[in-house]
Amino acid sequence: xxxxxxxxLALLSxxxxxxxxxxxxxxxxxxxxxxxxxxxxxxxxxxxxxxxxIEKAIxxxxxxxxxxxxxxxxxxxxxxxxxxxxxxxxxxxxxxTLAIAAGEFAITAGLSGSDITxxxxxxxxxxxxxxxxxxxxxxxxxxxxxxxxxxxxxVALRSGEPVSALLSLPANVQSAIAKGATPAQAAAGLARxxxxxxxxxxxxxxxxxxxxxxxxx
Amino acid sequence: xxxxxLHPLVKQLLDGDITLADLPAELRAExxxxxxxxxxxxRTDVSMPxxxxxxxxQLERRRRRFLPWLLAPALAIAAALVxxxxxxxxxxxxxxxxxxxxxxxxxxxxxxxxxxxxxxxQATPLVRAGATGVWTATLMLPAGQHQYAFVVDxxxxxxxxxxxxxxxxxxxxxxxxTL
Numbered sequence: 318x319x320x321x322x323x324x325x326l327a328l329l330s331x332x333x334x335x336x337x338x339x340x341x342x343x344x345x346x347x348x349x350x351x352x353x354x355x356x357x358x359x360x361x362x363x364x365x366x367x368x369x370x371i372e373k374a375i376x377x378x379x380x381x382x383x384x385x386x387x388x389x390x391x392x393x394x395x396x397x398x399x400x401x402x403x404x405x406x407x408x409x410x411x412x413x414t415l416a417i418a419a420g421e422f423a424i425t426a427g428l429s430g431s432d433i434t435x436x437x438x439x440x441x442x443x444x445x446x447x448x449x450x451x452x453x454x455x456x457x458x459x460x461x462x463x464x465x466x467x468x469x470x471x472v473a474l475r476s477g478e479p480v481s482a483l484l485s486l487p488a489n490v491q492s493a494i495a496k497g498a499t500p501a502q503a504a505a506g507l508a509r510x511x512x513x514x515x516x517x518x519x520x521x522x523x524x525x526x527x528x529x530x531x532x533x534x
Numbered sequence: 535x536x537x538x539x540l541h542p543l544v545k546q547l548l549d550g551d552i553t554l555a556d557l558p559a560e561l562r563a564e565x566x567x568x569x570x571x572x573x574x575x576x577r578t579d580v581s582m583p584x585x586x587x588x589x590x591x592q593l594e595r596r597r598r599r600f601l602p603w604l605l606a607p608a609l610a611i612a613a614a615l616v617x618x619x620x621x622x623x624x625x626x627x628x629x630x631x632x633x634x635x636x637x638x639x640x641x642x643x644x645x646x647x648x649x650x651x652x653x654x655x656q657a658t659p660l661v662r663a664g665a666t667g668v669w670t671a672t673l674m675l676p677a678g679q680h681q682y683a684f685v686v687d688x689x690x691x692x693x694x695x696x697x698x699x700x701x702x703x704x705x706x707x708x709x710x711x712t713l
Contacts, residue, residue, distance in 0.1 A: 344652070372649060373703065376681075379653035380691055382704045390703035422679070426700045426710075451679045455712045458698035487698065487712055 340371050345378040349387050356395045365398045366414035369421055397424045404430035408437020416443050419450035426454035432467050441474040448483050449474045455487045456504060459494070465504035472508050476515040544568050629674040630713045634684075636660065636694070639667025641686045648682025648708075650675055655685040681708040 337357045341350040353374045357367040373394050377387035401420025407430075410416055420433045436449055453470045457463065469490075473483050486507065493503035546552045547565050557565045634646055644660040650673070651657040660669035669684075683706070684692045693699045694709035702708040 376649075376653045376702065376708075377704055379647060379655065380702075380704060380706070386704055393703060419679075422700075425703075451712055454700070455679070455698055455710050458700045458710050484712060491698075 337367065337371060341374060345374045345387075346384050349374050349378065349384055349391075352388055352391055356391060360395055360398060363399070363402070364412045364414070365395075365402055366418045369394050369398060369418050394421065397421045400424060400430050401433055404433035405437050408434040409440075410437045410443060410446065413443045413447070416447045416450065419447045419454070423450045423454035423457065426457040428453060428457050428463055428466070432463050435467050436470060436474065439471050439474040445474060445480060445483070448480050452483050452486050456490060456500075459487060459490055460500035461490060461504045462501050465501045465508065469504045469508040469511070472511045472515065476511060478511075540564070540568060628677050630677055631672060632675050632711065632713070633670060633672045634660065634682075634694070635696070636669045636684045636686075636692070637667055638669055638684075638686055638692075641667075641669065643687055644669040645685045645688075646671055646673075646682060647685050647691075649680050650682070655688060660684070675711075675713060677713045680711045680713070682711065683708055 337354045338350065341353060345353070353367075353370050357370050360370065361367055370391055373390055374387060377390060382390075398417055398421045401424060402417045405411070405413070405416055405420055416437075423433060424430070432453070433450065436453060437446060439446070439449075441449060449470050452473075453466050456466045456469065461469075469486060470483070473486060489507055490500065490503045493506065494500055498506065540548070541561055541564060543552065543557055543561055544565050547554060547557060548568055554562060554565050554569070636644055638644055644662075645655050646658040646660060647653045647655045658671055658673065660671040662669050681700070681702075682694070683702075684694065686692055691706055693707040697709040697711060699707040699709050
C-alpha cells in the first residue's frame with residue numbers, strides 16, 4: 318500500500334522536474350534553471366504553484382537581468398507564494414494553486430497577507446476569489462489604498478455578481494480617477510454603490526429580482 | 535450384537551472410567567466383546583487428498599476475491615493523490631481583442647513583450663502610424679491577467695503609461711492588463 322501511495326508522488330516529482338527543465342531550456346542560464354528546479358520542487362511539495370517561478374525566470378533572462386538578481390527575484394517569488402498560501406489557509410481556502418498564484422500577484426502589487434485573508438473570508442468560491450485577488454492587485458497597482466481596495470473587492474465578491482463585474486472594477490476606478498477622484502475616493506464610491514445595490518437588489522432589466530406579486534383575487 | 539444398546543457400565547468401561555473387574559459378572563462377557571470390538575478399529579490417519587485440495591482451493595478463491603477489497607483503499611488513495619497533486623489546467627479562456635498604443639516619436643522600432651509571448655522582445659512588433667510617432671499593435675489575448683512592457687529600439691523596457699504597473703522584481707515596472 319505504501320508503494321502504491323509513494324509511486325504517484327515520485328512520478329509527479331520526476332514529471333515536474335522534467336517539465337520545468339523543458340520550459341526553461343534555451344531560455345535561461347543553467348544556474349537559473351537549476352535554481353528554479355530546486356525552488357519549484359520544494360514549492361510543489363508544499364502544494365504551491367510553480368508557474369510564477371518559471372515565468373519570473375524567463376522574464377528576467379529576456380530582460381537581460383544578471384543571474385544573481387534573477388535568483389533574488391525568484392527567492393522573493395517563492396517567499397510570496399508561501400505568504401499567499403498561509404493567508405488563504407487562514408481565510409479557509411486550502412490547496413488552490415490558482416488562488417495562491419493570484420495571491421502572490423496581489424502581494425507583489427502591494428497588498429499584505431491579512432488583506433488576502435480578508436478576501437478569502439468573504440466565502441467566495443475559489444474561482445471567483447482568484448479573480449478577486451487579481452483585481453485587488455490591479456487596483457493596488459492603480460494606487461488604491463489597501464482598505465478601500467479590499468472593501469470594494471469584498472463587497473463585489475459577497476454580492477455574487479458575475480466575474481465580468483469584478484473584472485470591470487479597475488476600468489471603473491480608472492474612469493473615476495480620470496474625472497478627478499483620488500484612487501481611494503474612486504474605490505470607496507464604487508464600494509458604496511455596490512453595497513447599496515446589493516441591499517436593494519439589481520437595477521431594472523438585470524434580472525434576479527423578486528418575482529412579480531400575483532394579482533389580487 | 536448388531537443394534538445392541540450397550541449397558542451404561544460397559545460404556546464406562548469403554549470410556550476407561552472403570553475396569554473389566556469392576557463390572558458385575560453378568561456384564562463381563564458383554565464388556566469383553568466391546569473391548570475386542572474397539573481393539574479391532576483401524577486407528578491410522580485418514581487421508582482424503584481430493585477433499586483437502588477442494589477445501590484449500592476454495593480458501594484460495596476466497597482470498598483472491600478478498601484481495602481487490604484490500605487493494606481498493608490503496609488504489610483510491612494513490613488516485614486521489616495523483617488528482618490532488620497534478621496541477622489544475624484552467625479551462626480554455628475566451629479571446630479578447632486588445633489594442634496597445636505607445637507614443638515614441640524618436641523610436642526606430644517598438645515591440646511588445648509580456649507573459650503572453652514568453653517575454654520575447656522580437657515576437658510582437660508594433661507598427662508606426664505615419665510620422666506621428668504613435669506605435670500600435672492589436673492582439674487577441676486570452677481572458678485573464680497579463681503583464682507586459684514595451685521594448686523600444688530593442689533595449690529599453692518601458693511600461694505602458696496608460697495602464698497600472700507593478701514592481702517587476704528587477705528594479706523596473708511591468709504593466710498589468712486584466713481582461
